[in-house]
Amino acid sequence: MKIFTVNFRVRSYECDSYGHVNNATYLNYLEFARMSALFEKGFSLDSMKKNGYLVVIRRIEIDYKFPLYMNDEVFIKTFASEARKTSGTFTQQIFRAENNQLAAEARVTWVFIDQGGQPISIPAEIQEAFEIGSP
Amino acid sequence: MKIFTVNFRVRSYECDSYGHVNNATYLNYLEFARMSALFEKGFSLDSMKKNGYLVVIRRIEIDYKFPLYMNDEVFIKTFASEARKTSGTFTQQIFRAENNQLAAEARVTWVFIDQGGQPISIPAEIQEAFEIGSP
Amino acid sequence: MKIFTVNFRVRSYECDSYGHVNNATYLNYLEFARMSALFEKGFSLDSMKKNGYLVVIRRIEIDYKFPLYMNDEVFIKTFASEARKTSGTFTQQIFRAENNQLAAEARVTWVFIDQGGQPISIPAEIQEAFEIGSP
C-alpha cells in the first residue's frame, strides 16, 4: 500500500467567520492531495481522458476532529484502503504538522468510468500506481 | 419535523474542469441551506454567540448521485433527522429542479458547544425551531 | 444601453475571518452577474464555442466602497460601457439592497477570441444582445 503525502500551509481566504478553515475547504484539500498523488505518478485529467477513462467521486465521509487555523502547516496522507471490481476507497488523513494532530479523516469512494459514463474495472496502470490489491 | 427549502441557480465559477459542480462546492451549498434555515428562524452566528453557544460540524457523509451543471436550478431540503443529548443529524437533499432528480444526499452531524468549546445540550430555542424531538 | 440586474443573498461561506465578504468573492459575484446576462440572452459557454468564439477577461479594476455581510441582500447592475474593435468594457455595480448603497464598482475589460486564441471583432449577436454601439 503506497502512502502519498502532500504539504501546505492554510491560507487566509480558506478561513471563515468562525476564524478557522471552512468545512467545505477540507474537500478542496482532499482533492488537491488526490490530484497530487495522480500527478506524482504521471497521471492527469488529460492523460486519463486520452486513455479512455475518468475517475469520479461517489461518496465522501469526513470526520472533523480539530479545527485548522490560518498559517497552520498541514500534511495529508492519502492511500487506497479498499478496492472492489469497479470502485474503491481512498482513506485521507489531514494532520496539523506542529503536533502531528489528526485534524480530519475522510473516506472517499470513487469509481472509474468510460467516455459514456459507464463504470469500468480499475485501470491496470492505476492499480499499479496506487498499489491497489486485485479486487 | 420541519423541512426547510432553499432555491438557487448553479453559478459558473462553481464548476470545475470536468464541466460540472465541484465536489467541495456541494458542502458550500449545504452550509448555505443550513444557514438559510437558521436565518429563516431568526438565528445568526452573532445571536447564537450572544446566547452563549455555537454549532459546529463533526461529520459529513455525502453521496453524489447525479452531476449538476452551470445554470441548473437547484433546491435543497434540510431537516433534523436524528437527535441525541448534545448532538444531532441533519439530512440534506440536493435536487435538480428541472426533473426533481436527487443530485446528492448528505447526513450532517453537528454538536452545540459553549464558549469554552464544551458540548452542551441542544438549546431549547433550536429544538423548537427545527422541531427536534427531545433526546 | 441595456442594463442587466441579478439579485442574491450573501452566503456564510463567502465571508472570511474579517466577518465580511472576501475581496476575491466579489469577482465571483461579477462573473455570476455577467454569466446571468449571457444566460438571459440565450448564450452559454457551449453556444459560444459552437459559434467559434469565446470571451476572456483581460483586466479588472474594482473599487471596494462598503463591506458586505452574511445574509445581505445584494443586486448587481451590469452594462457595456465601452466598445473597441475587438474588446470592450463592462461596468458592474454591486449594491447592498437594504439601503441601495454602492458596495463596489468594477470595470471589466474583455476580448473575444477565436478557437486559436486570436482576438476577433465583437460578434454581431453579442453586440445586439448587449446593445453595444458599433466600434
Next chain:
Amino acid sequence: MKIFTVNFRVRSYECDSYGHVNNATYLNYLEFARMSALFEKGFSLDSMKKNGYLVVIRRIEIDYKFPLYMNDEVFIKTFASEARKTSGTFTQQIFRAENNQLAAEARVTWVFIDQGGQPISIPAEIQEAFEIGSP
C-alpha cells in the same frame, strides 16, 4: 524596497470550465502572497488587531496576461510600490515558473484603519517591515 516571494502549485479545484485558473482565484493568490509577507515579518490579523489597527483593501487593478493551468508551478512577487499618508499600493506579479512568464500583474491599494474604521497613518512597524518610504 523589499520584495516578498511565495511559491505554490495550481490546484485542480482552482480551475474552471475553461480549464484554466478562474479569474477570481487570482485574487485568492494575491491575498495569500500578501498574508505570507505579513506572516514572514511576524504580523497576523490578531497581532494587528491587538496593536489597534487593521488593513483593508480599497482597490484592485489586475491585468490577466497568460492563463495558468492545473499543476503549474507559480511564484508571486509582492512589494510596496507607492505610499501616501494613510494608504499605499502593493504591486504584485504572478509568474508561471516554468518559463518565468508574467501571468498577471496587479496593483492593490490598501488603507490602514483603527478599531473605529477610521484611516490612520501607516503604522511604523509596517513601514519598516515593508521598507515603505515615508509618505
